[in-house]
Amino acid sequence: MQNKRVVLGDDHPVFRGGLSQLIRQILPFADIVEAGTLDEVLSAARLGAPPSLLVIDLLFPGLSIEQSLPALRQEFPKASIVIVSMVNDQRTIQNVMDMGIDGFINKSVSVDDIATAITAVCDGDVVVKTSSQSDILMESEKPALTQRQSDVLGLMVEGKSNKEIALILGISPFTVRIHVSALLRALDVSTRTGAVAKAYSNGILTS
Amino acid sequence: MQNKRVVLGDDHPVFRGGLSQLIRQILPFADIVEAGTLDEVLSAARLGAPPSLLVIDLLFPGLSIEQSLPALRQEFPKASIVIVSMVNDQRTIQNVMDMGIDGFINKSVSVDDIATAITAVCDGDVVVKTSSQSDILMESEKPALTQRQSDVLGLMVEGKSNKEIALILGISPFTVRIHVSALLRALDVSTRTGAVAKAYSNGILTS
DNA sequence: GGATCAATAAGGCATATGTGCTAATGCAAC
DNA sequence: GTTGCATTAGCACATATGCCTTATTGATCC
Numbered sequence: 001m002q003n004k005r006v007v008l009g010d011d012h013p014v015f016r017g018g019l020s021q022l023i024r025q026i027l028p029f030a031d032i033v034e035a036g037t038l039d040e041v042l043s044a045a046r047l048g049a050p051p052s053l054l055v056i057d058l059l060f061p062g063l064s065i066e067q068s069l070p071a072l073r074q075e076f077p078k079a080s081i082v083i084v085s086m087v088n089d090q091r092t093i094q095n096v097m098d099m100g101i102d103g104f105i106n107k108s109v110s111v112d113d114i115a116t117a118i119t120a121v122c123d124g125d126v127v128v129k130t131s132s133q134s135d136i137l138m139e140s141e142k143p144a145l146t147q148r149q150s151d152v153l154g155l156m157v158e159g160k161s162n163k164e165i166a167l168i169l170g171i172s173p174f175t176v177r178i179h180v181s182a183l184l185r186a187l188d189v190s191t192r193t194g195a196v197a198k199a200y201s202n203g204i205l206t207s
Numbered sequence: 208m209q210n211k212r213v214v215l216g217d218d219h220p221v222f223r224g225g226l227s228q229l230i231r232q233i234l235p236f237a238d239i240v241e242a243g244t245l246d247e248v249l250s251a252a253r254l255g256a257p258p259s260l261l262v263i264d265l266l267f268p269g270l271s272i273e274q275s276l277p278a279l280r281q282e283f284p285k286a287s288i289v290i291v292s293m294v295n296d297q298r299t300i301q302n303v304m305d306m307g308i309d310g311f312i313n314k315s316v317s318v319d320d321i322a323t324a325i326t327a328v329c330d331g332d333v334v335v336k337t338s339s340q341s342d343i344l345m346e347s348e349k350p351a352l353t354q355r356q357s358d359v360l361g362l363m364v365e366g367k368s369n370k371e372i373a374l375i376l377g378i379s380p381f382t383v384r385i386h387v388s389a390l391l392r393a394l395d396v397s398t399r400t401g402a403v404a405k406a407y408s409n410g411i412l413t414s
Numbered sequence: 415g416g417a418t419c420a421a422t423a424a425g426g427c428a429t430a431t432g433t434g435c436t437a438a439t440g441c442a443a444c
Numbered sequence: 445g446t447t448g449c450a451t452t453a454g455c456a457c458a459t460a461t462g463c464c465t466t467a468t469t470g471a472t473c474c
Contacts, residue, residue, distance in 0.1 A: 162431070177431075177433090
């Protein structure tokens, strides 16, 4: 039997290296290919035999992988797809899991737990491994924004106007203003510029 | 001679593992201690001989390390302190560097570059290694703002309104608007939020 | 002296922003 | 089932913002 092919996609080389080493330990005979961009993931996955395992970061520079996941799932129906990410919010995780992937692992999870999670996925299980206490503390210190408020804030920090945000998100400008007002209150500021400043200095942004 | 002591603080176990392996390669005889929280970093650093190198994540769960840095710098004056972080905006980096540390490395930087950066810091250099894929403007192509425009932009990034800026600078709100309009044109943006975003990501504010 | 530019100030005008208010839908918890 | 919350949408109103024009002062350069 041919060796398992594993494609490992993450834009942080050091994290990728650590993950690669980890996978080598649990799958000693696997052929592991590392990729730093979504394009590299795709070309690596298409090269040679279909991969049996794809481990990919959710937040890639450039295109959001969330949009590419369905296509990926369809192109490699037999592969186990595992998403690793810093995000720990149930809503996002549910969204991603609904795309028919096999696992979601938070980056804050311990090496051992990631290893057992990936092993389980290779055995056909579906695993969601969210962060334990350490990150929940972090979450509680940050102002709690809803999903949509985060979306809007993310566009605000890029200098988009309410009208532009409405266009991009496909909702009404009135609704955008609702979200803006709500997040301004949540961040305890009175202007959007203040929100942007706070977003930058607090590291609320998960770019 | 005693082995070098290295304390490695990061809340992501996999990244920490990758970084640990990397440091083992460039400092084969070092005694590397890993820590997942700020408290662990402190107790590890205080245990035994003073560490010669501290490599710490900027965004730690719990207390912001930015607030602890001055104390850390004071407690371990001889140690080289290197901050690793996801953030890539010049303003934050400058703030951190001003606390008297020896290096700032973005997490997106390649393994080789991180290795050379840490090696350089161990040799006594001060190194700032930002992400290469980020579109940081070169010194030559930085928009030239007048003194007053910089003053105004500096207050804008703190979320102040034109009226507040006028009060703080002791000038008329009309004049503030003149400066705002001028610097928006100079930065090639159409809204103040866009200017703030550009100021953060491009490090225009070097004062 | 004449030219240029930063900085100051002001009025007018169009658009953007932020805050009330009401209201419907869907989803999850109890 | 009811309660709560997120999300959606709209209207009205006050304020902020950004751009246009004109104008004066002081500093610097040729």
